[in-house]
Amino acid sequence: MAVAAVREWRARAGQGAVLLDGFHAVKHAVRFGAVLPMALACDKKAVLELADQLAPDVRDALDALVVETDEAALRGLVPRLHPTGVAALAVRPDRAAQLAALAHLPRSTPVVVLDQPRNLGNAGAVIRLAAGFGATGVVTTGELDPWHPTVVRGGAGLHFATAVERMDMAELPPGPVFALDAEGEDIRDVVLPDDAVLAFGSERSGLSAELRARTDRLVSLPMRAQVSSYNLATSVGMTLFHWSSTGERRGPGQV
Ligand SMILES: C[S@@+](CC[C@H](N)C(=O)[O-])C[C@H]1O[C@@H](n2cnc3c(N)ncnc32)[C@H](O)[C@@H]1O
Numbered sequence: 001m002a003v004a005a006v007r008e009w010r011a012r013a014g015q016g017a018v019l020l021d022g023f024h025a026v027k028h029a030v031r032f033g034a035v036l037p038m039a040l041a042c043d044k045k046a047v048l049e050l051a052d053q054l055a056p057d058v059r060d061a062l063d064a065l066v067v068e069t070d071e072a073a074l075r076g077l078v079p080r081l082h083p084t085g086v087a088a089l090a091v092r093p094d095r096a097a098q099l100a101a102l103a104h105l106p107r108s109t110p111v112v113v114l115d116q117p118r119n120l121g122n123a124g125a126v127i128r129l130a131a132g133f134g135a136t137g138v139v140t141t142g143e144l145d146p147w148h149p150t151v152v153r154g155g156a157g158l159h160f161a162t163a164v165e166r167m168d169m170a171e172l173p174p175g176p177v178f179a180l181d182a183e184g185e186d187i188r189d190v191v192l193p194d195d196a197v198l199a200f201g202s203e204r205s206g207l208s209a210e211l212r213a214r215t216d217r218l219v220s221l222p223m224r225a226q227v228s229s230y231n232l233a234t235s236v237g238m239t240l241f242h243w244s245s246t247g248e249r250r251g252p253g254q255v
Pocket of ligand 1: 180182199200207
């Protein structure tokens with residue numbers, strides 16, 4: 001690979017470009033309008049064959065974008081190179097625009113809040129769920145960066161299909177807060193409104209006191225006695241499914 005390309009990749013990565021690792025992440029980013037200044041692959045022909053099979057809608061865009069490079073050089077830039085052998089850098093969406101999208105009213109689909117999540121894989125899975133259900137966005141509080149490469153990988157590049165930002169509790173988007181907790185009222189008796197803020201606690205300690213203070217209704221997912229809790233991402237999936245099947249407007253088919 002040309003020295004200039006390596007230098008450009010490193011410079012962009014150092015300036016906060018989003019690493020898209022693997023075919024599905026690159027495909028989703030292209031499909032949902034991300035700006036991709038660079039994409040590299042060890043075998044461009046194989047990437048285009050994959051596009052022919054799985055995503056013909058993005059084939060031409062990938063053909064124009066992907067530059068073939070040798071595997072060793074690519075592994076030097078992307079240490080955990082995905083088996084599909086393709087990676088790209090994307091421009092991270094403007095924070096102000098994301099915050100505006102999250103704050104915009106009226107809102108026709110919920111915002112998901114993860115209160116101090118710890119596990120990067122869980123955060124990625126939640127972003128993938130939010131994108132699939134057409135949620136307005138995913139907000140995290142606490143230390144975890146929802147744009148960390150491991151989160152982006154877990155989210156299969158679907159960060160670009162919804163709004164994703166970290167923010168302080170005081171800045172949470174408007175809307176009634178429905179917080180999920182095993183001690184709440186049974187979700188099956190609750191209609192989740194389309195402008196709901198659906199909040200979930202951290203894997204270790206559940207909902208924080210600050211989140212509880214903002215909560216309008218505490219809601220539980222049905223669970224057999226003696227089971228302590230569900231996995232965080234699984235809980236988000238069940239809750240979004242409940243919203244989609246019982247909410248004011250049925251998603252995601254109409255999103
Ligand atoms: C792994 S659980 C946290 C368990 C934690 N030890 C606790 O004290 O809550 C992560 C989050 O998933 C959601 N969750 C898990 N099981 C749930 C249930 N049965 N009902 C409602 N929410 C649940 C809650 O938002 C919870 O804070």
